Amino acid sequence: IPMLSLSNAFSEEEVSQWYERILDRLDETMIEVVSEPKMDGLAVSLRYEKGQLVLAATRGDGLEGEDVTSNIRTIQAIPLHLRKHAPVHDLEVRGEIFMTRSGFNELNKRLADEGEKLFVNPRNAASGSLRQLDPAITAKRPLRFFAYSVVAEGKEHTTQQQTYEWLKVLGLPINPHITVTTGLKALIKSYAQLMALRDSLDYDIDGVVYKVNRLDQQLELGFVSRAPRWALAHKFPAQEETTKLLGIDVQVGRTGALTPVARLKPVFVGGVTVTNATLHNADEIRRKDIRPGDEVVVRRAGDVIPEVVRAINVNETTRGKPWEMPTHCPECGSAVEQIDDQTVIRCTGGLVCPAQRKRALEHFVSRGAMDIEGLGSQVISQLVDRGDVRTPADLYTLTHDALKSLERMGDKSAQNVLDAIEKSKTVTLEKLLFALGIREVGAVTARSLAQAFGTLQAIQAASIEELEAVADVGPVMAHHIHAFFNEPHNQEVVADLLHQGVRYAPVEAIDNTEKPLLGNTFVLTGRLNKMSRAEAKMALEQQGAKVTSSVSAKTTGVIAGDDPGSKYDKAQALGVTILSEDDLMKLLSGDPAFRLE
Numbered sequence: 001i002p003m004l005s006l007s008n009a010f011s012e013e014e015v016s017q018w019y020e021r022i023l024d025r026l027d028e029t030m031i032e033v034v035s036e037p038k039m040d041g042l043a044v045s046l047r048y049e050k051g052q053l054v055l056a057a058t059r060g061d062g063l064e065g066e067d068v069t070s071n072i073r074t075i076q077a078i079p080l081h082l083r084k085h086a087p088v089h090d091l092e093v094r095g096e097i098f099m100t101r102s103g104f105n106e107l108n109k110r111l112a113d114e115g116e117k118l119f120v121n122p123r124n125a126a127s128g129s130l131r132q133l134d135p136a137i138t139a140k141r142p143l144r145f146f147a148y149s150v151v152a153e154g155k156e157h158t159t160q161q162q163t164y165e166w167l168k169v170l171g172l173p174i175n176p177h178i179t180v181t182t183g184l185k186a187l188i189k190s191y192a193q194l195m196a197l198r199d200s201l202d203y204d205i206d207g208v209v210y211k212v213n214r215l216d217q218q219l220e221l222g223f224v225s226r227a228p229r230w231a232l233a234h235k236f237p238a239q240e241e242t243t244k245l246l247g248i249d250v251q252v253g254r255t256g257a258l259t260p261v262a263r264l265k266p267v268f269v270g271g272v273t274v275t276n277a278t279l280h281n282a283d284e285i286r287r288k289d290i291r292p293g294d295e296v297v298v299r300r301a302g303d304v305i306p307e308v309v310r311a312i313n314v315n316e317t318t319r320g321k322p323w324e325m326p327t328h329c330p331e332c333g334s335a336v337e338q339i340d341d342q343t344v345i346r347c348t349g350g351l352v353c354p355a356q357r358k359r360a361l362e363h364f365v366s367r368g369a370m371d372i373e374g375l376g377s378q379v380i381s382q383l384v385d386r387g388d389v390r391t392p393a394d395l396y397t398l399t400h401d402a403l404k405s406l407e408r409m410g411d412k413s414a415q416n417v418l419d420a421i422e423k424s425k426t427v428t429l430e431k432l433l434f435a436l437g438i439r440e441v442g443a444v445t446a447r448s449l450a451q452a453f454g455t456l457q458a459i460q461a462a463s464i465e466e467l468e469a470v471a472d473v474g475p476v477m478a479h480h481i482h483a484f485f486n487e488p489h490n491q492e493v494v495a496d497l498l499h500q501g502v503r504y505a506p507v508e509a510i511d512n513t514e515k516p517l518l519g520n521t522f523v524l525t526g527r528l529n530k531m532s533r534a535e536a537k538m539a540l541e542q543q544g545a546k547v548t549s550s551v552s553a554k555t556t557g558v559i560a561g562d563d564p565g566s567k568y569d570k571a572q573a574l575g576v577t578i579l580s581e582d583d584l585m586k587l588l589s590g591d592p593a594f595r596l597e
């Protein structure tokens with residue numbers, strides 16, 4: 001089960017919208033919500049088997065992280081054996097590793113005495129300490145842990161609160177400032193209380209996390225992309241500082257998107273020194289009227305990218321000219337384009353543009369992709385500028401001499417890079433797919449695609465409809481995938497990669513005969529009698545169907561229980577098939593007498 005992230009809210013307004021949406025979806029007028037501090041540390045997942053700690057991993061991309069078991073074992077707050085292990089079999093506990101402020105100050109003092117580099121904030125110190133190669137060093141670092149979720153339980157619970165009580169019984173530390181609230185008012189009050197408590201705590205928190213208390217309601221609410229619908233991070237206001245805007249650079253991304261970036265006089269804000277900040281896009285700069293040379297307010301909240309908020313103390317007579325987005329790509333000189341009403345401006349150079357090529361190659365070699373060590377952005381930049389490498393496939397033709405002649409590359413490093421390139425030829429299909437850098441296709445979607453189709457050829461040949469039938473793949477993404485594989489240049493790169501000897505292990509494609517409802521989309525409305533809506537959703541998904549919350553002409557059927565809502569009316573208006581609970585039972589049991597229209 002992936003390690004997810006949380007949706008953020010920055011205002012009471014947003015919290016209220018979240019709360020109302022949830023009431024609406026659950027068809028309730030009041031719900032219990034757990035309110036707890038949002039720890040500013042790093043997430044880990046701990047696996048206990050028969051009560052013994054056997055594995056600890058960092059979050060990584062949510063599916064695959066680093067194995068940090070030996071280091072985690074040195075943290076006193078984390079039990080090596082659970083207290084009441086008898087009824088517990090396999091258990092995965094997730095929580096946050098952090099360093100106390102006092103521990104951080106002492107550590108930095110010690111590092112200063114030893115002439116070592118200091119950490120900028122407790123979070124970086126926690127992260128650096130956990131990633132030490134030598135567990136003996138981690139053992140000397142004041143790391144702590146609070147658990148906040150369980151993914152495989154050995155015991156039935158009905159609420160989040162009970163889960164916490166149970167974790168405590170097992171010997172796992174739980175944050176002492178967790179409360180259960182009822183109603184929006186109480187929720188907002190809990191936020192104010194934690195904010196008031198913030199400075200007196202010996203650890204950094206950057207907001208409050210709200211979680212729907214009842215687990216059956218969590219199940220019913222489910223997830224949107226990478227975050228649960230049943231939880232929300234209500235962030236504390238960001239910290240702000242002022243500094244000077246030295247200039248505005250334009251960066252060209254992997255897909256050619258031009259992003260203006262502020263170059264700032266270094267300023268310490270939100271726990272780190274900031275020298276660059278995003279300006280998002282040209283519209284935003286115009287709207288905020290920010291110009292090079294201005295004194296500006298810079299904001300940084302927790303883990304969010306720093307941003308320039310506004311210019312202050314402007315003197316219109318001495319001020320510079322408004323900034324303009326270049327009409328040509330600063331990297332390759334191609335014209336830029338703005339499609340329809342999108343705010344993004346893109347370089348039209350495609351792979352002719354060295355910047356796009358460099359970003360695509362950096363992505364290709366990155367850890368979650370082909371994982372080729374030693375090919376950092378400096379090396380890639382030189383290889384592209386010299387014309388040695390144009391496409392990912394060219395990496396596999398590099399020679400020892402070519403590598404050795406690069407700046408700061410010795411004999412040995414060149415050989416290491418060659419070895420890493422050779423090693424990357426054996427890869428999984430999902431990593432290869434992810435590495436290709438298809439727009440919108442992240443690691444998770446790449447995995448779904450690999451499992452659904454089994455081979456690269458099958459994905460290349462898939463129609464938009466077939467792609468859309470894959471869980472996680474929506475119409476826009478299906479379009480991007482289809483377009484990618486139909487572009488001759490991309491076909492050539494894929495063929496070249498295979499020709500150079502890149503091979504993936506065969507994937508066991510999911511047997512579609514076991515998924516009779518693949519390609520069908522259902523919507524549930526009203527109360528069911530034989531099962532809850534959450535159970536119905538799961539049963540349908542297990543058979544390959546998608547279950548969504550809004551009815552469209554593409555919906556296969558709307559399953560209507562008692563007192564159905566507006567979705568029923570919409571289904572009738574659109575002429576979508578309406579199924580009863582009995583129909584649903586027949587559908588799920590594969591009753592041959594029952595046929596979907």
Ligand code: IVH
Nearest residue numbers: 004005006036037038039042043148209228
């Ligand atoms: S619950 C399925 N609770 O915030 C929900 N997360 O922005 C999983 N975090 O990666 C997260 N304090 O590392 C949860 N009390 C808390 C938390 C918390 C900090 C972190 C966590 C997660 C990140 C998401």
